[in-house]
Every structure is written in structure tokens, then in C-alpha cells.
Amino acid sequence: MPKIVVDPITRIEGHLRVEAQVDGGRVTKAWSSTTMWRGIELIVRGRDPREIWYFTQRICGV
């Protein structure tokens, strides 16, 4: 079955990849993956709770 890959998906914030399995002109299965990770979950661990907003606010700048 043919597979379509769109990577990168543009006009969004962040990095996204979509793969779709096509059968007779219909998408039968699809997978999406974000292709960037910074580990902010790990970076904020152990820090002063009053400062965490500085970090988590930077997850998305839009």
C-alpha cells in the first residue's frame, strides 16, 4: 500500500511529521510524530517552583 510522508508540516510552531497509508484514495492509517524534543520536563526538575513558569512559558512562543 502506498505511503505518503509529509515532513516537515509547515505553518505551525514546532516540528511535525505525518505519515499516511493510502488505500484506493482513502487514508487507512496515519501516524504523526513531533520531531523535536528539548526535555524541559527534566530541566525544571529540582528547581525553585517560583521559577518554573519562566521555563514552561518557553515551551511555545506563539
Add this chain to the structure above:
Amino acid sequence: MASDLRPHIRDEDIAHQLARRGVSRRDFLRFCAVMTATLALPQHYVGRVAAAVAGAKKPVLIWLEFQDCCGNTESLLRANSPGVGEIVLDLLSIEYHETIMAAAGHQSEEARAAAIKEPGYLVVVEGSIPTKDNGVYCTIGGRSALDILQEVGKGAAAIISAGTCSAFGGIPAAAPNPTGAVSVQDVLPNANIINLPGCPMNVVNLTATVVHYLTFGQLPAVDQFRRPLFAYGARIHDNCERRGHFDAGQFVEEWGDEGHRQGWCLYKMGCKGPATFHNCPQAEWNDATSWPIGAGHGCVGCSEPNFWDTMMPAYGRLPNVPGFGAEATADQVGLIIAGAVGGAFALHGIAAAIRAKVNPLKKTETKVEGN
């Protein structure tokens, strides 16, 4: 740097493009005046800047996003002074920018490949580059950020690192740096790089850097962190609108107290202005309507390397910021200086002691050290 660094260009000059977009000559000259002032050039340079920008061909620009939050792109797209938004975008022929380009998938990757065929283009990088585990923590079109930057960087006339992540590693590089994130200059140490840190960068500084490039054919003068001096040559503290309160010993002691309502100095609330080099007090944000300290919160030091680790605790006071108040007497000032010098040189310390004996004063402290 010679004219061979002039970027690859498109045919129509900027003056014609702006006219076509309805940007008036008056708006354009006002823009050039703002840029001349931002670049700290004498006023008579306005004509030269205007002539250079109007006659320039649009440089080809490739904007790469890696471990980013899109905040610098937002800064670019939010430029909304009269006509300036158009001018910023029209100054550049943006051939590749994931967030704003129409193409997607392999078409977008082909656009990038086409744009780098002819060397001499400009590159803006937003976001850090992960190096751990072969760079798997950021891939675009199946290729790692590291791989893409190395390829695109080869033919670049200049690379502008927009924002603290691409300039210094930024938030992804904060301890414990889970992805091995590094800056552009770490990946390409010999490239012609200028850093415009800030979280995010201020678009005024990006525009001014491009205008400088078009006017003089080279990047502006930089400091030891490759930051342009016109924008990062002075501390926030030096030009802060609340500096008078610092000098007068008027500090916010608690959020929402009388001093906070009166707009007093935020130094004791953890403001990092005395240790941060940036032109926020003059350039401001959101079309120069406000800025963090103006809005009542201390500076976090976002334009400094590794500020996510070195400028914390965010609400902790910087130790031992030197300074004497405008309201201190000349005698107090003299004693403080003698004391400081005496600490380093015993001989001068003795001289200071003698002077103090001749003109005895009560032991004084700078007000900033009082808690």
C-alpha cells in the same frame, strides 16, 4: 570584510518593492531614522542608510528553526510600526521559513536545496542544535538539525543567531541539558556569525543588523560574545527608567507594596538589570509600548550566556552591585571610593584612613547594601 560578502540578491531593488507595497517615502525615511538611531550612528547617516537600503537588492534569506519555541519568529512577525513590518519582510527574500512558507514536506526541502545552490545568502537560525545521540532530538525531513546546519552554513555570507537558544544554547542547554543542545557558534566556530540573544530577540535589532549589512556590506562591531555593540553595549541598569529610584535607595520590598505601585527599583526583587547587556530600555517591546521593568517585573537577564542557570534564583537579589546614589553627598562618595581602593591596595588604604581622620565621617554604607 569586503563586498564579496554581499548576499546573493534578487533583481528589483527595495525602493521599488516598497513603493509597490504602498510604503510611502515618508514612512521609509522614518524607518531609516529609527534604524540609524538604533545603530547609534550620527543623525547625518540617515541619508546614507536610506540610499543604501533603497538601492539594495533583497538578500536571499534562509530561516532555520531547530530546538525553538517560535518566539523569535513571533518577534519578527509582530513588527508593526508604520510600514516597518512590510519593510522588514521586504528587505529580505525569505526563501525558506517553516512557519510562514506555503510549501510543506519534500517541496519545502527542495526550496531550501534550491536556495543554497548559490553561495552568499544570509541565514537566520532560531533554536539550539541537539548533539546527543547523533542529533535525533531534532529532525526535519528525516535529517538532523546538526546535519542541516552544517550543510546550509557552508555557503552562508553571514549567520544571524536569533534568540538565546541559537546564540548560546538557551533553555534546552539549561542543566542538565538532556539533549546535548549547543549554539550555532559551537557547531560552526569559523563561520561569520552574529548573535542577537534575548528570549526572544527584539526584532528592532535584527532589522538594524540587516540594515547595517546593506549599508556597509558587513556585520556591525561585536563584543566578546559576538553581540552587536549597538544593541548590547550597555547594561539594562545603565539606562533603566527606574535608575533614579535605585540611586535614591527607593526599592520595591514586596510585590504590590507602595514602592511597587510607585514604580520604584526592582533590584531587591531579583532584577538582573545590573548584570545584563541589552537595549531594552531604549528599544522596548511590542512596538515600543512597554518592556518587562516598565511593566513592573525585574529583568531576568535573558540576553546573557547560560542565564537559565547563572541568573537564578530569578527572585534572588544580585550581590554587591556597586553604585552610589545621586542623592549621596560628595563626602560619602569619596569615602566609598577610598574604601574600595583601599581594599585592593594597602598603601591607598592608609591614605584613605588619613583622609578619613582629617575629615571624620560616620561610617557610611551604600544604600543598595542595606536590606
